[in-house]
Every structure is written in structure tokens, then in C-alpha cells.
Amino acid sequence: MIKIAIDAMGGDFGPEPIIEGLILAIRNNNNFTAIAVGDKEQLSKLIPPTFNDRIEILDTKDVISMHDSATDALKRKESTIYKAIELVKDGKADAVVSAGHSGASMSLATLKIGRLKGVSRPAIATLMPTSENQNTLVLDVGANVDSDAKNLFQFAIMGQAYAQVVLRLDEPIIGLLSNGEEESKGNEVTKEAYKLISKVPNFAGNVEGNDIFKGTVDVVVCDGFVGNILLKTAEGVADTISKIMKKDLKRSLISIAGAVLMRKVFKNLKLKVDYAEYGGAPLLGVKAPVIISHGKSNPKAIKNAIFQAINSASSNLDSVIEQRLEKYLINESSSKEPTL
């Protein structure tokens, strides 16, 4: 049976939504057990005794906060995220879910659990909604800042493997994020990456920022600096549209009545753009599934993140990635070390 280690304290709202999400997951899936890492006194109050056979508590009190640096996290061996990742490293758990400090989760996972053979740098992947009934997997959205062409090539392999093996898409299509569709478009790094990724089947070439939301391709590859900016830009636009509408709404009773009649439409929209539906963002390229959840995750997001971890842990994702990287013979370690 699969065992999930979960950092029960790292989220912005403390242990409540995390444990509530874990209990939701347990109720909906009989095929896993969990180790909740955190303050035993607090956690045991949140876990009904009926779940004692499915949820173990690993008692520890230190929590890495959003204001701590990722390098600090490497030294604080009693922290919830450190302990949760150590469980995976020591073979006591199969996967880890954390809504805590994402830089700390990433650094610790990379150093403690280790990278897959052929992977120079792990990447964070995230699902973005489209207007069609599908999503686009985008990576890297922030694990690395300065990536070279080989890094982007490895992201392409990892993203395609994840889409195929975990998301179960048939022959997922890869696009390389650029400033135009033509092969001649791109900066120095993406132009070089284009050549490397051309060797991979189902590579559709360059795609643009709007293609992510059209669902033109299944996997979009970019460096983590660009990925972070596009993620925040997308959030910003959605927030702004909603704020402008809300402000205007307040000016007229007729508009408010209209909004009431349209509430189903707004609810569906929210569902589609809500990250809670997707769970968390997998860190691809390390030797065990690591799901990085939003700090503000609600119980539903945590439940879905746990399901993602289970899906990854029950797949052969890691060996698929290693085999494919070996096949393309570009699997020698990049000269650049991962930035942590």
C-alpha cells in the first residue's frame, strides 16, 4: 500500500485545512496510508480516532515559514518539511505533499531524495486551464531561474512523460514557449533548445503565451523565470477582471440582479480557474513524487494533491523519464549546478 508523507504544518493557514484535506482523501481512497508530520498535540485533536489505522503522526514542532530562506531550511533538521522528505529518502514513505515553503521543499527534495539519472535540474510543473475541456501542463514554473537549452530539453522529456504516464494522455504534444511560432523566433537559449527538442516525437515547435490557454499543445516548456512571470501574469489578469466587474456591479442594482442570474456561469468559471481543482504542482526529476501545493490550499486542494502523489507513486514515471533521457543520449549532467 502506498504511504504518503505530508507536511501538516507548512501551509499559510496552519494544520486545519491540511488535515481536513487528508481526511477527505482517506475517505475517498482506500489504497493509501499517510504520515502527518507536525505537532502531535495539535494534530491529534484534528484527527478522529477512527482514522488512526490510516494516519500516523510524526511529532515535530519546527516549521519553515515563508520568510525563511531555502538555504536555512537545509539546516533545520527538525522542521516538518525536512522530516517529511527524510521519510521518503529513508524509504518510509513513497511520496511527499507539502503546502509549505516551496523553495525549501524543492531544495530539500533535490538534495535529500536526489535527482533521476540524466536530470540536471528538477522542474516544477503546473496545470493551466483552457477554454476547452482539457488543461495544459506548463514547466518549469519556478524551480530554476537560469536554464540552458539542455535543461529545457530535459523539461520537455519530463513533462511529456508526466502527461502520458500520470495524466494518461495519449501521445502528448510538446510546445516550446517563445515570442512567435516560427522556428526563427526565440532567444539564444530557446533557439538552441528548439533543435534539441526537435528529436522528440510530437514536438509542435514554438508556441506563444496565448496558446497555453487555447490548449494548442499538451505540454508547454519554458525556463522557470519566464514560467513564474507567466503564472503571476495569468493570476493578475483573472484577479483584475474580477475586481473591475465587482466594482462596477456595486454601482447598479440591475447589474447585481444580473450577476445573481448569472451565478451558475460564474461558479463554473471559478471551478475551471481554481487551482484547488488541480491540487498541487509536481516537482519532476527527483527520485520520488513531490507535490508542492499552494500555501493557501483549502482541503479540496490538499485532497487532490494527495491523489496526484498517489497517481505518480503508482506509476512508472521515474523509469520512463530515465529511459527516455538515456535514449536521446543527452543525459550527461549539465555543467550548471541546480540553483537552490
Added chain:
Amino acid sequence: MIKIAIDAMGGDFGPEPIIEGLILAIRNNNNFTAIAVGDKEQLSKLIPPTFNDRIEILDTKDVISMHDSATDALKRKESTIYKAIELVKDGKADAVVSAGHSGASMSLATLKIGRLKGVSRPAIATLMPTSENQNTLVLDVGANVDSDAKNLFQFAIMGQAYAQVVLRLDEPIIGLLSNGEEESKGNEVTKEAYKLISKVPNFAGNVEGNDIFKGTVDVVVCDGFVGNILLKTAEGVADTISKIMKKDLKRSLISIAGAVLMRKVFKNLKLKVDYAEYGGAPLLGVKAPVIISHGKSNPKAIKNAIFQAINSASSNLDSVIEQRLEKYLINESSSKEPTL
């Protein structure tokens, strides 16, 4: 009196919206005349004789299409955009407006009109809407792909000068687009740029993608590769939200009734995110105002682009940029030549 050269044929919809926009501008502003560059036979049919004292036609038939390369455009001396830019170069017009091939407009303007003293590479700036009653000027959104720290520094100077002198903002605040607010965030280029821009007054440090739409700062600096991606991402998110809502609307009469009641809210929203309201994107750093309009510009967008050109041409923007660049003593030409 200011004279505007306008490429009357380069837009996606031919000369009609361009000339209609020009006539709108003429009706609303008595302080300029225009030279419409294009096929005299077609254009003269669109211009009522009463405007003959305000609009000259420069007859030429070749039009650079979206499928032509920017380098091709440099050789086609009879094209509308070539002729329009030549008018400015030869001192026969003060500014140019084009809804044609943006790469061609940019390359021709840079080579023919020339760069301001101290500017290594011109940049395209664009206004983005925020939820507050203000806009954010973002540059570069696509003139260059590989920019170094000095280029970004110059973009900061040019953007701040434009916001102050042309948009008439009091002490505009600059932000550097990065993957986090802390000074330690960024890629190699932006970290170096951070140090250079720190010397400029009203520099707020790093900003993130969502800050653009919050109106945290007045001017956001990024390289053209990132700028293009964020622009397309923003467009993509807005389009997708509208598509998802429209699809859901059709499923229910009640929702449709709601949308009818909310039409004022939607109309206001459209107004805020509509590029036609802003006109076009100024190419900053060349020796005369060049406004690059959207290929799909409607008459209103063209009218506003013409007003932008007039505002720039009647300002001392160019000398302000040159003086500030000289003052910061980092105005030696960058080793990198502009990419065209």
C-alpha cells in the same frame, strides 16, 4: 504645425479603418496635418475633399505583409512603411504611425531615423490596464529578444521619461519584472540590471507578473522575450475567461437574462481592457516618435495612436532621454547590436 506620416495600407483590414481613424483625429484636433502613404486611387476615394488641406497623399503601392520578413522590408523602398519612415528621416514629417508589420516598422525606424544618443536598442512600450483608474507602461514588449543589463537600464530611463513627459505622470515609479520581490530574486541579467537601475530615482525594486495589473508601479521593465510572452499570456487569459463564460451562458436562458442585465458591467470591462483605447505602442529610443499600432486596429485605435504621436512630437521626450542617459554615464553603446 505637427505633420504625421501614416502608413495607410499596412493594417490587416486595408486602408478603410486607417483613413477613418485619421479623419476622426483630424475632426478632433486642429493642430496637425497628415501625409497618408498608400495607393492614391484607393485612398482618395476614402478621403472627402473637405479634408484636402489637412491630408496629403503620397502615392505608392507596395505593402509589406505579415508574412514578409523584416529584413526583406529593408530592401523594398517603394513600400508604404518604407516611404512613411523616409518622410520622417527627411524632415518632411514629425512622427509616424503604422498598423503594419511591426518588425519592419521597428527595423526601418531604427536604421533610417536612427537611435537617440546613448540608446543601444530601442524598445516597444505598451500600456496595460489595472483594476485602479490608471495604467502600467510595460517595456520592452518585443523589440529585442536577448537583452543585457545595460539594455534593461536604458529601458527603465526611457520608460520613466515617457511616463513623465508624454503621459504626464508626476515622478513615475519604476519596477523591474522578476520572479519575486526580494532583491535576491531574478536571473543573471535582471540581478545585474537591478544594480544599475538602483541609481535611478523612484525605483521600487523587483515586481512580479501580477503587479502589472495591480498598478503597483507606473513603469515595468523587462526584456522583449519576456514582454512578448506576458502580453500574449494576458490576452490569452482574458480571451479564455470570456470564451468559458459565453459557452456556459448558452446553456441557460436565465444566465442569458443575467448577462443582459449585466451588459453595462461587461461594456465597461471591455473598455478597460480594449487596446483601441490606448492607441498603439510607442517605439522608444529612436530620434522621432514612431507609434506601432495593432494590425487589427479599428478607427478609434488609429485616432488614439495619432494623438499619441502628436503628444510625443510636441514634447521634449528625446532630449530628456538623452540627458538622463548621459547623466548616468552608462551611455556608451552596448557591445550587442540591435537584433532586427
